[in-house]
Amino acid sequence: EAASHGFLPVDCLSENISWEHLRGRYGIKDILNWGMTFDVALQMGLQPKHIGGNDGLKVLQEIGAEKADIKNFLTTFHDIAEAKWEPQICKEAGFSFMDIVSMGGNSKTMHRIKENNWNIKTIVLAFDPDANEWLAAGFDDKCVNLWNSTNYRNFVAAKTSLVVPNTNVVDNDFSN
Numbered sequence: 001e002a003a004s005h006g007f008l009p010v011d012c013l014s015e016n017i018s019w020e021h022l023r024g025r026y027g028i029k030d031i032l033n034w035g036m037t038f039d040v041a042l043q044m045g046l047q048p049k050h051i052g053g054n055d056g057l058k059v060l061q062e063i064g065a066e067k068a069d070i071k072n073f074l075t076t077f078h079d080i081a082e083a084k085w086e087p088q089i090c091k092e093a094g095f096s097f098m099d100i101v102s103m104g105g106n107s108k109t110m111h112r113i114k115e116n117n118w119n120i121k122t123i124v125l126a127f128d129p130d131a132n133e134w135l136a137a138g139f140d141d142k143c144v145n146l147w148n149s150t151n152y153r154n155f156v157a158a159k160t161s162l163v164v165p166n167t168n169v170v171d172n173d174f175s176n
Helices: 019-025 028-034 038-045 056-062 065-072 077-083 085-093 095-103 105-113 120-127 130-134 150-162
Strands: none
Touching: 019 028, 028 056, 056 065, 077 105, 085 120, 095 120, 095 130, 120 150, 130 150
16 A cells, blocks of 8 residues: 555655564565565664564565675674574575674574574584584583583584694693
């Protein structure tokens, strides 16, 4: 109805209509059919908590968000948790495992969001981290008790146990 009167998504900005207010009145399909763009949605106050789970990636793509836009929008692991994205959706959105680590994803923060299906199996299926990536994310002997021990042994320890410590860091002077 708004479109038939010449009202476009960009007009929401001049009318100070927030994303939450618009979503409170209209379904996402109606908003998409109206021609909403990612840029306008951001200016209206779109936040990671509004993404609403794994299906939110498709919606972001439908409103024109590219992988770079999504990475600029979701900048912390907390944003990923608020978006309620599983590891595979993060991968599809263009994030690597090391991107997730640099955003604050580590063995403890990933463990905390079990409801978004962050477990060792889903991480392996999405990213297949190598030993150094697992270690960079804090998956070491101090976090074993947080995770399923069988999966930890099979997927994490099987790789990290093969890493040779940096000899420049280890003091090899055993004379004392």
